[in-house]
Structure formats: structure tokens, C-alpha cells
Amino acid sequence: MSNFKVSLHSKLPAVKTSIFSIMSGLSSKENALNLSQGFPNFESDPKLIELVNKAMKNGKNQYAPMPGIFSLREAIAEKMENLYGISYNPDTEITITAGATQAIFTAIAAVIKKDDEVIIFKPAYDSYEPSIELFGGKTIAVQLNPENFNIDWVKVKGLITDKTKMIIINSPHNPSGRILSKEDMLQLESLLKNTDILLLSDEVYEHIIFDGEKHQSAGLFPSLAERTFITASFGKTFHNTGWKVGYCIAPAFLTEEFRKVHQFNVFSVNHPTQVALAEYLKNSNNYLELGSFYQQKRDLFLSLLKDSRFDFKPSAGTYFQLLNFSKITDESDVDFAIRLTKEQKIASIPISVFNEAGLDTKVLRFCFAKTDETLIKAAEVICAI
Numbered sequence: 001m002s003n004f005k006v007s008l009h010s011k012l013p014a015v016k017t018s019i020f021s022i023m024s025g026l027s028s029k030e031n032a033l034n035l036s037q038g039f040p041n042f043e044s045d046p047k048l049i050e051l052v053n054k055a056m057k058n059g060k061n062q063y064a065p066m067p068g069i070f071s072l073r074e075a076i077a078e079k080m081e082n083l084y085g086i087s088y089n090p091d092t093e094i095t096i097t098a099g100a101t102q103a104i105f106t107a108i109a110a111v112i113k114k115d116d117e118v119i120i121f122k123p124a125y126d127s128y129e130p131s132i133e134l135f136g137g138k139t140i141a142v143q144l145n146p147e148n149f150n151i152d153w154v155k156v157k158g159l160i161t162d163k164t165k166m167i168i169i170n171s172p173h174n175p176s177g178r179i180l181s182k183e184d185m186l187q188l189e190s191l192l193k194n195t196d197i198l199l200l201s202d203e204v205y206e207h208i209i210f211d212g213e214k215h216q217s218a219g220l221f222p223s224l225a226e227r228t229f230i231t232a233s234f235g236k237t238f239h240n241t242g243w244k245v246g247y248c249i250a251p252a253f254l255t256e257e258f259r260k261v262h263q264f265n266v267f268s269v270n271h272p273t274q275v276a277l278a279e280y281l282k283n284s285n286n287y288l289e290l291g292s293f294y295q296q297k298r299d300l301f302l303s304l305l306k307d308s309r310f311d312f313k314p315s316a317g318t319y320f321q322l323l324n325f326s327k328i329t330d331e332s333d334v335d336f337a338i339r340l341t342k343e344q345k346i347a348s349i350p351i352s353v354f355n356e357a358g359l360d361t362k363v364l365r366f367c368f369a370k371t372d373e374t375l376i377k378a379a380e381v382i383c384a385i
């Protein structure tokens, strides 16, 4: 008889159930306030839901075209033009994906071969590393400075070899809430000049940026744009992470390779939601107001935490806030996050799980994409710790 367990060599032996599933599962078992996983606990705009219903009633229920419906790709091109003054061809440079996760996976699958090196910055969103590994690539992880999450570009330069194929950046950054400045992007531009290194710029939180700062899309920097896959997510922008619709923007030669993989790992993406999103994007206020909407939530949450024993610096973007608990306990961040969920009924994410070699800086990540009522309750619990 075959012994499948012995003959099957896992392609991802180190990968376990993600911390998001663990903490969300524990949170619902403990009936805790769930500020762990990054999703809103309020609904999408009813107008958008109505548009999806309408598309379904109008028979948009069969396969969408492989790259996504044209009107949605066109609306994305218009958004890029309006926001950043950059023009992308909807025909050859924009592809609709099943969330940003699929866009990231497909971009990596399309270009990473055995022994290629990919530089990522830790703490990092957890899909990058296994995606690189699945295609035989090697992750070169750079730990960000835990104080300010700045990138040491000199250090990055020292890590570039003739095997470096790609660098992955993420701004606004999950989990730190830090944003890359224009100066950062210029440093990256000069680092990559005269190389064939590709860039994957994960911009899922592009509209969630605070205090008058401007998102520095990789598309704004011509010598970056010519080598970059930009990945984005409607789930983050329109409060419907469960719909899993996102997109990838890349120059035609990269999009061509991207679509070769895309057509065989999803073929095409949910059709009625694409029709609805194309219509909804016509009103730019639907995404332009997102920054102030979340800034109000960040400010409310932090004003209520000012007398707590946690230390923090206000998040500059995303809907995450880091809280440092080193004044409270010596426990590991994982143990403390689990104990808070069980005893205080509040769930968060310990950030050591995103760090290189599990570096524990005594920091928890809280998601503030929640109703004001939930944030007020959460702050009461946190202040009592």
C-alpha cells in the first residue's frame, strides 16, 4: 500500500495556518472584540450593493473576459490619471484579479524562477514569502528598524546580487502604518537604475493615508514604473474584503507575462461585482474621502487610548495601529495577544509573526476599521489593562 505521507514532500514545510485565522478563530470562540484581522465590521455603501444586485439581475452572471471587463479597467486607468497624472493602457496594462493576494501571487509566479532572489522588508504581509518559495525563489528579508520602520537603503544596496530579480515594497505599510516618502522612492529609483531588477509595489492601502500626506505610487517615478507591478484591492477601499476583487497594473511586457499565468490560475474574476465597481468608480468621492473617514477613526481610537499603559506613535496610513506593551509585561507578544483575547476579550495580532526570525518587539497590531461604538468599547478594555 502506498504511504502518501512519506512520499509527499511538502512544498511549503514551514507554513502553518496563518495567525489571522488563528486569532480570528480564537476571538469568535472567546466572544472577544475582534481587532485582529484587517477587515471592517461595517457594511459597504448600500449603493454599491445595489449595483451588484442590478448587474446580477441584468444577467452579468457568466464568465467575465479573462483580463477583466473593459469598463472597469478603463475606470482604473482614469483613476490613475486623475490621482497621479499617469497614463496606463487599460487594454494592455491593467488586469482585474481575485483580490490583491492573487495579483501578488500571479506577478511572482510570472517572473520568479528557481534561485532568483527577492528582497522583502519585514515585518511583511504574509503572502509574499510562500509565494516566492513556491516558484523556487529565495527570499532575502530585511528587518525594518523597529523604532520607526525606516528602510536603510544602504543596507539594501549591499544585499543586491546578480541573482536579485525583484524587490517588494508596501506603502502604506501593513502592519506598521508607515508610509514611504518621496525621498524613499527616489533612493529606490537610483538603486535600481541600470539594473534589470523588477519591483512589486503593494499599494492596497493607497487611499488610506493621513495628515495631508500624499501616497507615493511607484507609478509616479518613471524609471520605477517601467519595471513595476502595482497591486491593489477594492476590498480595502470599498469595505468589502469578502468580495476579493483587486487588480494589477504593469507595463505591457510584464502584463503579457502576468496574464499567461492569470488565465490558468483564475481565468477570470467575479463578473457582477466588476460591473458594479466600474459604475461606482465614476464618482471619485467614493475613494477620495476614505483617508479622512479613517483618520477620524484613528484619532478617535488614539484619543481614547491616551491614558492607557500602551505606547504608540499615530499610524500614518492603513487601518492599523501598533501598540507597544513593554511597560505592561515581559510576556511574548504571542502569549500576551492570546491572554488578552481569553481574559480581556479583545483580539489583536502579535507582530513578531511578520518579523524576521520572529523578532519580538512587544508590539500588538489593532485594526481600527471598526464602528465608533466598537472602538469606544475596545478603548475601554485596553485602558483597563
Ligand SMILES: Cc1ncc(COP(=O)(O)O)c(C=O)c1O
Binding pocket: 038, 098, 099, 100, 101, 102, 125, 170, 174, 202, 204, 232, 233, 234, 235, 236, 241, 244, 245, 246
Ligand atoms: C499589505 C497587504 N497586501 C495585500 C493584501 C491582500 O488584499 P486582498 O484582500 O485584496 O487579497 C492585504 C490584506 O490584508 C494586505 O494587508
